[in-house]
Structures are given as structure tokens and as C-alpha cells.
Amino acid sequence: MRPAFLECSACSKHHPIRLLNTCDCGSPLFARYDWKDIRTDDLLSRKDLWRYAPLLPLEPEEIRSRGEGGTPIHRLERIGSGGRVARLKVDALYVKDEGLNPTGTFKARGMAVAVPMACALGATTLAVPTAGNAGAALAAYAATYGASAVVIMASDGPPHQALDASAYGAQVFRVDEGIADAGRIVSELSTTTELFSVATLREPYRIEGKKTLLLEIWEALGGMPDWILFPTGGGTGIVGMWKALHELRELGWYEGIWPRFGVVQAEGCAPLVRAWKEGREKAEPWAMPRTEAAGLRVPATLADRIVLRAIRETRGAAVAVSDASMKVAALNLAVLEGISACLEGAATLAGLRRFFDEGFITREDRVVLVNTGASDGRTVAELNVPEVKTAEQVREYLGLTSRAS
DSSP, X not given: OOOSEEEETTTOOEEOSSSOOSOTTSOOEEEEOOOOSOOGGGSOSOSSGGGGGGGSSXXXXXXXXXXXXXXXXXXXXXXXXXXXXXXXXXXXXXXXXXXXXXXXXXXXXXXXXXXXXXXXXXXXXXXXXXXXXXXXXXXHHHHHHTOEEEEEEOTTSOHHHXXXXXXXXXXXEXXXXXXXXXXXXXXXXXXXXXXXXXXXXXXXXXXXXXXHHHHHHHHHHXXXXXXXXXXXXXXXXXXXXXXXXXXXXXXXXXXXXOOEEEEEEETTBOHHHHHHHTTOSSOOOOSSOOOSOGGGOOSOOTTHHHHHHHHHHTTOEEEEEOHHHHHHHXXXXXXXXXXOOOHHHHHHHHHHHHHHHTTSSOTTOEEEEEEOBOOOSTTOSXXXXXXXXXXXXXXXXXXXXXOOO
16 A cells, blocks of 8 residues: 655645655654555464555565564563562563564664665665664665665774675765764765665655554554563654554554553663653754664654654653663573573663663563664673583583482
8 A cells, every 4th residue: 555645743744655755844754544444354464564564655566575574572481570580570571572583673674664665666776874783674675676775884883784784785884973974974965866865764664664563562462561662762663653553543443551662772872861851842962972782872863852752642751771781681681581682672671670660660560672683792792712622621610510320
């Protein structure tokens, strides 16, 4: 189904469906649909995000899935509801594991919809600024749909992300500044050349892919949880899920209590947390952002007003956590639950502790943590691997006792 039109998120101006980045006022655009008599029975019997194709902007013949979406939601047995951490027990604690997406992160959801839609509307070369893993996701789907990809990476972006994007055939460049400088370059190129920007919230369809996260959580749990905790840099994930809540109400599919959104940012870069605590409707840019979690190193976002509105509308909250707590949380998820989590994804477990201690989340709540990607090794600063030559050395090192004969 094609959207009926694009609507400005700020001034509500309508735009026709064409290649377009933002409204004339500079605000993000939302795809709006003319839904008539769509029922849950019309959803497709698929295991990926294209189950929700009737609610997305592509025609079936345009879809070339690489397995994006349909990620598992695990109930934790030893953390939270399981009770390994006694002071942090909630009624039920789940992880939505986005690390099992193509290219290993939730970025695949957005690019899986944005790239083919841009191509269908005439784009041939797509570009994205990135501090982390959006580049690899763009490159993978550009290769899938026959487009060229240009990735402008921040100076502090992880080197392996540049290699991943390059492996899919993207042209990768690195700026000598942060993500804001990379974004400026992409914006300038998109207004002076045929290159089309698929930067965060600067085109309408990455949101469409991200909204399927909420739909999958809703179906998997047979209803809504009390809280959904999400690590937030650019904010597309929160915006997409918030849009999905409104669409479920519009469709008449869900009229119950909305889940509360818990936004988690890094202590060294928390513009949305600061704005929420101060009761502001807009976030001021964060000076000198510092965090090892590249996806959270976003000093300003075009989505600030929308994210803050989503927190208010869902009666949610926002907290900031340290890099050290993210690393501990990632190790806990791996060792205690067998879940591979990147620092950004692990921030939700660290954030859960803050929300719980500050009284936002209570023991009676059902909570979903969104792990936005698989671990890339940053959770282990240095690994000392003992060298052995005999079984006896291993036995002594582990303190094993000999088996009785």
C-alpha cells in the first residue's frame, strides 16, 4: 500500500508522495495512509517485519526481504523477574533481541523500508551520516535493491563499522569531527547533487520500518507491557513505536493502556534526558559528547520535540547511565541470560535499575528492554587468555578435582 500523503510532524502541512527529505519548515515527515476495513486477519503469515506489509508503504512485488524483523522476545529467568538481583524484581522482564537482524542491529528495520521506497521513487544513490551502524545497514539494503551507497562516518565511529559498510560495496568517508559534521556534509550533498539522504528523521520511511518493533512486541505478548525501555540517540526507534501506537488506535486494533516509554541515554551525552527533567519541549545540543556507545553519541536530533512528546503522552520517563554500568549490564545479559548485547542495548538494563530505584518502575510492572544490537566486543576491555599445553595445566588453573575411579 502506498501512503496517501506525507504530513509534517510540526505544521501538519500535507505533501504528495515523492522523493522528499523534510517539510519546508525543516521538520520530519510522516507517511499517512488511507486505511479502509483493514483487519488483523489481513496481516501476512510471515516471520519477518513484512508480516505488517498492509501497514507499510511498499507493494508486495517490491519487497526483497533479507530476514529483517521478526526478532525473538525472551523472558529473562535470572535477572529481574528471575531474581538474581534481589532488589530488582519486577513481575516480568523481557528482552526484544534486535541483534539478530541483518547486519546485527535494529538499523536494518528502517533501511529495509527506506531504501526500497527511495528507489521506487527514483533515487539511485543514497547517503547516510553515521557514528555507528547505520552505514552497514544502508550498504546492505542498497546492495539488495541495486542502489549506490555513500557513508559519511564520524571521526569517532568504530572502525569495524566502516569495514562492514565497505564490504557491502558502499563508498565510505570519515570526517575529522563528530556526527553533526557528517550530517552537515550529507545534507549539503543532498541539496546540491542527485544524492538522496536517508539520515535519521530526514526522510519519512525509516520510521515505518521501526514502527514494526512495537507491533511485534504487542503481538508476542498478547497485549502491551507496562514499560518499553529504549536506548535513544537520534530517536527514530521511539518515534516509530509512538507512531505505531497512534496507528493501532486509528485502526481500532488496540484501545487499552499504552506502554510507558523509558528513554535511556549516556551520561556523557544526554540532551533528551536533560530536556525532559527540565520540562522543556525542545532539547538543546549537548556540548562535547562523550560515550563509548557510538549510537548514543548524538548531541542533537531533529526528533527532539517528537521524542519528548512521546515520553509525555505515554507517561514515560528518561534517565542517563554511565558507560561503566552499560558494560556491567552487557556482561550480565551475556553471562546470566545468554544474550549478546551491544553497549547501547545493554544501557536499557542499566536504565532499568535507575528507573526502579527512582520509583518509576515498580515490582508489579511488565518491562521490555530493547537490545538494539549484538555485542561487538566493546564490553570486554582486555581479555587475558592463559596459554596451556596440557590438561593438567587446565585442571590446576580451574581448581578441578580428579574424578573418583
